[in-house]
Amino acid sequence: MLKRTNTGSSPADRLQTERIDLERFDEPVYVTRPYLPPFDEFVDGLKEMWGNHWLTNNGPVLKRYASLLGRHFGTDNVCLFNNGTLALQLGLQGMGISGEVITTPFTFVATTHALFWCKIRPVFVDIEPDYFTLDPEKVEAAITPWTSAILAVHVFGYPCRVKELADIARRHKLTLIYDAAHAFGVEVGGKSIAHYGDMSMFSFHATKLYHSMEGGMLVFRDAGLKQTFDYLRNFGFRNEVEVVMPGTNAKMMEMQALMGTLVLRHIGELTSKGQAIEAIYRERLADVPGIRIPPPLPPEIRYNYGYVPVEVDEADFGMSRDRLYEELRKLNVHARRYFYPLVPDFACYQNVQTRDPLTVARRVAERILTLPTYSGISAETVERICLYVGEIRARAGTRA
Numbered sequence: 279m280l281k282r283t284n285t286g287s288s289p290a291d292r293l294q295t296e297r298i299d300l301e302r303f304d305e306p307v308y309v310t311r312p313y314l315p316p317f318d319e320f321v322d323g324l325k326e327m328w329g330n331h332w333l334t335n336n337g338p339v340l341k342r343y344a345s346l347l348g349r350h351f352g353t354d355n356v357c358l359f360n361n362g363t364l365a366l367q368l369g370l371q372g373m374g375i376s377g378e379v380i381t382t383p384f385t386f387v388a389t390t391h392a393l394f395w396c397k398i399r400p401v402f403v404d405i406e407p408d409y410f411t412l413d414p415e416k417v418e419a420a421i422t423p424w425t426s427a428i429l430a431v432h433v434f435g436y437p438c439r440v441k442e443l444a445d446i447a448r449r450h451k452l453t454l455i456y457d458a459a460h461a462f463g464v465e466v467g468g469k470s471i472a473h474y475g476d477m478s479m480f481s482f483h484a485t486k487l488y489h490s491m492e493g494g495m496l497v498f499r500d501a502g503l504k505q506t507f508d509y510l511r512n513f514g515f516r517n518e519v520e521v522v523m524p525g526t527n528a529k530m531m532e533m534q535a536l537m538g539t540l541v542l543r544h545i546g547e548l549t550s551k552g553q554a555i556e557a558i559y560r561e562r563l564a565d566v567p568g569i570r571i572p573p574p575l576p577p578e579i580r581y582n583y584g585y586v587p588v589e590v591d592e593a594d595f596g597m598s599r600d601r602l603y604e605e606l607r608k609l610n611v612h613a614r615r616y617f618y619p620l621v622p623d624f625a626c627y628q629n630v631q632t633r634d635p636l637t638v639a640r641r642v643a644e645r646i647l648t649l650p651t652y653s654g655i656s657a658e659t660v661e662r663i664c665l666y667v668g669e670i671r672a673r674a675g676t677r678a
């Protein structure tokens with residue numbers, strides 16, 4: 279229950295005059311929670327698995343799931359993996375990418391790890407300020423004779439500038455790969471985001487809007503790659519006695535495929551719920567000085583509402599992003615600083631030379647805070663988080 283002490287009269291000066299008790303949430307409010315389909319549906323699926331006596335290695339549930347996703351994306355060129363990281367790594371390996379790849383510093387570290395495991399040198403260039411995706415001009419400026427590909431990330435599900443990147447890739451004969459880990463369900467110009475570039479990787483991790491507990495998928499343009507990806511995820515086996523390449527074990531198992539199948543039935547509701555949550559944040563935080571939500575997306579983009587990232591401007595908010603993060607934690611609200619620190623600042627990548635000063639990425643990484651959103655969160659909880667952010671700001675202002 280929220281307690282308010284009204285010391286002012288007009289709604290306009292409510293934030294300044296109406297004090298709100300910052301009462302800790304009884305239960306933790308996490309940045310996300312996986313959607314769980316009706317338990318009975320899962321049990322029915324388990325019964326089928328028990329009947330099949332088949333748990334992994336290209337079983338019937340996985341095969342059916344792969345066809346379902348193929349129909350969903352309108353292509354046979356899909357391959358499923360046990361997680362998104364290995365999907366991306368094996369995707370790069372299977373496409374024979376080498377040398378230098380131009381990529382973003384503002385991402386989950388797995389994007390860069392996938393390059394590392396393929397012995398590819400990451401070349402980090404800056405991002406754009408509105409939606410945090412790669413800046414095409416910076417990409418073009420970083421191309422060298424050793425550049426083989428661009429690895430861009432639709433971070434938070436915000437589409438990269440796909441047309442400009444495609445144009446650069448075409449003119450410089452580069453492979454264009456997207457880490458679409460956050461972008462399931464996103465469309466640009468009426469077309470799934472999966473159909474831009476030469477290959478896209480989707481993560482189906484439990485923390486994603488759409489998930490299969492753990493899981494990953496590649497969607498690719500060249501049908502010839504399918505066989506290679508199938509080999510790579512299953513030790514390189516062609517048959518019982520032939521190993522045609524040094525593959526690994528990256529197979530999706532039946533239980534994951536079952537979860538993915540069931541969650542897919544509910545993807546429409548999940549997106550609508552996310553949209554409603556985002557609308558509350560957008561409206562309620564609009565007048566809080568120092569909090570910036572990315573602008574509404576242009577009409578040709580259909581967004582999936584999987585994340586609500588905001589930027590905290592310390593001067594206007596009256597405290598740093600890190601202080602706000604800590605204050606919210608005290609109230610049992612576990613927002614996350616996705617993606618801070620920047621990948622090149624992690625110890626294992628500090629020796630990677632970066633010519634671009636990454637000015638925008640550094641500023642964004644210092645300010646970013648990803649707020650809780652998931653299908654099970656109530657509108658009341660979101661309203662309360664917004665009021666708390668406003669109140670924390672008002673108190674910071676009072677102290678200043």
Ligand code: T4K
Nearest residue numbers: 308310311312361362363386388389459481482483484485
């Ligand atoms: N590329 C990009 C751009 C990515 O963002 C990712 C993954 C990848 C590639 C690699 O894809 P995968 O190999 O993961 O398929 C999480 C996820 O583990 C990771 O998948 C995701 N990106 C990244 C952005 O976030 P953490 O370390 O922040 O997760 P964790 O365990 O702290 O979970 C966040 C919150 O979610 C928890 O505070 C509570 C809640 N939660 C989590 C789990 C796992 C639940 O309520 N239930 C759960 O089962 O990395």
